[in-house]
Amino acid sequence: MTTGKPHLIVIGNGMAGCRAVEEILARDPDRYRITIFGAEPRVNYNRIMLSPLLAGEKSFEDIVINDLGWYADNGIELVSGDPVVAIDRVNLMVNSRSGRTEHYDKLILATGSDPFIIPVPGHDLQGVVTFRDMDDVGAMLRAADAGGEAIVIGGGLLGLEAAHGLTLRGMKVTVLHIMPTLMERQLDEAAGFLLKAALEGRGQTILTGADTAEIYGQGRVEGIRLKDGRDIPASLVVMAVGIRPNVKLARDAGLAIGRGIHVDDHLVTSDEHILAVGECVEHNGLVYGLVAPIWEMCRSLADGLIATPSGYTGSVTSTKLKVSGIDVFSAGDFSGGEGCEDIVMRDASRGVYKRVIVKDDKLIGAVLYGDTQDGNWYFDLLKRAEDVSEIRDALIFGQAFASGGGASANPNVAVAAMADDAEVCGCNGVSKGKVVTAINDGACTLDAVRACTKASASCGSCTGMVEGLLAITMGEAYAGTRDVSTVCKCTSFTHEDVRRNIIEKGLKFIPEVMQQLHWTTPDGCASCRPALNYYLLCAWPGDYVDDNQSRFVNERMHANIQKDGTYSVVPRMWGGITNPRELRAIADVVDKFNAPLVKVTGGQRLDIFGIKKEDLPAVWADLNAAGMVSGHAYGKTLRTVKTCVGSDWCRFGTQDSTGLGVKIERMTWGSFMPHKFKIAVSGCPRNCAESTIKDFGIICVDSGYELSIGGNGGIKVRVTDLLCKVVTEQEAMDYCAAFIQLYREEARYLDRTAPWVERVGLDYITARIVDDAVGREALRGRFLHSQSFMQDDPWAKRVAGEDYKLHQHLAEIRPVAKELVSV
C-alpha cells in the first residue's frame, strides 16, 4: 500500500477506540498506518458529556475530544458514518457497509455497547428513544421543543441524567424504576431515598417498583401502561435500562465471547491479530460501563502492542451522578455482610448521609450523599487497600479530620477545638460556652444539660457533641453515655424522642426517619423497622403507606405462623357470637383444605390450623363469602372482645353485655396498636368474661358500667385498675375509644397496656380520660378518624390479588431421574 508500515484498523470511533490510538501514538507515532471506522457520522466526542449537553450546559463543540485536525495531523484516516459489517479473519480483511474493504495487520475492536431495549409491546413506536449517542440527544431535544410529558424508564445513572436534562428543557418528567430504590447498584437504600426526595423536590415524578406492561399510541408514543394498571401519558419515552456489550462483529467472526469479547491481560482476543478494548470486552469475567477502567485498558493495550507489556489487572470503579446540585458518590462494595463493619454518619440539617464499610481493617466501600468532598480520598484508600485501623474512629469525618488527628484522632478532639461561641445546638441556638458553663455548674448528665440549656433537647442531632463536651469537661468524673432505653441498637433515640420528632418534623417514611434521627445502620433491624412502621401509621392515618416488609411474618401474612411453617386462620366472631352459616363455612374449609385441627380458642372463636401459605387466599375467599373477616389473631391490633351472655339470658345479668361487646368490637376492629389489645364485657360482677385481666374491661352493674384498664392475663398476671364508672353504653364506648387512642399515641411499641399504665401511673390516665372531657373527646375523634382508614378486611384485599406473590412460589424444581422439568 502507500507506505510500508503495518496497517492498524480500529473499529469504533468512540471513547475507547480513539484513546487507544492516542496511547499508541504517544508511545510510537510512526509504528502504524492507522484507519478508524466509525458508525456515527462525526468525529470523536466525549460521550459522558451527552448529559450536560442534553441539560443545555454544553454544546457539541465543547465535548469534541479530537477534531478533524487531530486525524489529519496524525495521518489517521477516519471513515465515519460507515460501519464495519464483517471481519474476514482468514484474509485479514474488514468490509464496511458501503462496500469498502481494507486489509489489516492489527485490528482493534472498540465497538462499545448497545442500549438494552425492553421488548414490551410498543417499544418500536416513534418517540421511543435510547440515550447513547448524539442522534439520541437530537431526538430528545426535538421532543423537548414540543414540550409536554416525558417518561424515562430506568432510575439508574443514565436514566436520572436523562430525566434531569429533560426537566431543565421544560418537560414534565416521570421516572419509572423497577427496583424499590433509585440507583440500587450504586447506592444503598438510605442514599437512594434521599436522592428520590431531592429529585421529587425538583418536580420530577419518581415511581419505584414500577413495571411497564406496554407502551401505547397510534404510530407515535401516547403513553405507558404499568402492570399494576396505572396509565401515564407521554409524548417521549427514554429507555435507559442498561447496556449490553456490542459483540455482534466478534461473534460473527468466531472470536471467543462471553458477555463481552474475551480478552487477556494485554487486551488480545482469541485471535492474536485482533485486540479489543472498552465496553465491548470481558476481562476476567467482568465487563465495565465506565470510562476510568477503559483508560486503564487503553494503557495496557498500548504497552502490550508497543512498549513493555504491563498487563491489565481489572479495575475498581466509583460513580458520581452528574446532576447539578445533587452530590452523590459511591465506590466499592457496600452490600455489607460477614466481618463488615458499617460506619454511618447522618447530618440531617445539611442533608448529608455518609456510609463507609470497613472489613479486616480496610475500607471496602463508601456511599456518600450530600457531601462528596471526601469521595476521592475514600476511593484512594480503597484502591490502595490501606490499613485504616489507626484512623478508624475518625474515618467518617473525612480526610481533613482523620489525617489531622493522625493516630490520636478522636471525635472529641474536634469538639474540644471548637470556639466557645460556636453553636452546638442549632435548634435552640445554644453555644459551646453555654453548655460547658452548665456542665461546670453541675449538670453532669445529658438529661441535666438538656434540662438547663435545651441543647440536644429538640431534634437531638447534637447529642454526640454534647456528650463529647461532658466527657472533655468532666474528664474521669463523667459517668458515660446515658442509660435510657433506646428503640434499638441502631439509634440513640428513645421511643418517645422518635415519636415526637415524627410529628414535629412531619416525617413520613421510614428512611426519612432514619436519616433525620441519625440511625447508625443503613436500613435498621428487625426491632426498629416494625416500631417505626407503627409510629408512622399511627401519626399519619390515611396518609402513610404501610411498609409490609417492616412487619413481622404474622402481620405480613395475616395469619399465625406455626412451628412447621404452616399457618392458622382465625375469623372474627363478633363478641363470641356465631351462627350456622359461619359454622358451616368453617366446617367446609376444614374439609376442603384438609385442616388437621380446628379448635375453640381462649378468645371465644374458632382457630383452623395447618393451612399452607399458598392456600391462605383460597381459605379466606371461602370465609369472606360467608360474611366473615379477619380476626387479627396475628396482629399488634385489637384481638377479641370477650362477652358473657348478659341480661338477655342470664338470671344475674344487669345489662346487655353481649350486645355492648359486639358494638365495641365493631368500633375497634382493625386498629393497629403498640401491642395486642383485648377487651371484655361481663354482665355482672361475677365477671364470667374475665374483664379484670383485659386491656380494657367492662363490668356491668345495675347503675351502669365499671370501666377498668391495664389488665393482663399473660406471662405476668395483672389485675386491672378501676378507671371510673359511667352511666350509659355510649359513654362506655367513648371512654374505650379515648383510652385506646391514648395508648396508641403514647405507649412504646411492644408495650402492653399493663406495663404502660404502671409506668405512666393511673393518675395520669385518669387526668387525661376522666377529668379532661375536651381531651377525651379529641382522643376519641382521632381514634375514629384513624379507624375510618383501617376497617377494611385485609383478607378480602389478598383475595382480590394484593401482594399475591407472598403466597406463591417463585418457581418449582422437579428433577425427574436425571432430567429437569420446568414449571
Add this chain to the structure above:
Amino acid sequence: MTINGTWLDIGPIDQLPALGARTLPVAGGQEIAIFHTANGEVYALANKCPHKAGPLSQGIVHDTTVTCPLHNWRISLITGKALGEDDGCVPVIPVKIDGGRILIGRAEALASVV
C-alpha cells in the same frame, strides 16, 4: 424455569418483592428461599432455620441478614451461618443475575434431592 448447564434459570428478578423473599420447592428435596435485599442483591438459602427448621423466607430481611420468624435467630444470607450468640448453619445456594434473570447453582439446588 429453564435448564442451562450448571445454572438453573428460575425467573425474572422483578418477581421478588423488595426486602423480601420467595420460595422455590424442589420435588423430593428441600425448599429453597430466594431473598432480595435493600441494595437489590439476591441470595438463596435452604428455607430451613438451623434452630428448629423455621421458614427463613418469612423472616424480616435487613442488611444481608434475615431474622427467623419463629424465634428470631439472625442468619447471614451470605454464609448461611447463625450470627451473634447462636450457632448453626444452613446450606447456601450460589446465585447470579444475568440479563435480569435469577440463576441458581444447579448442583447445590439439587443437593438435597434423594
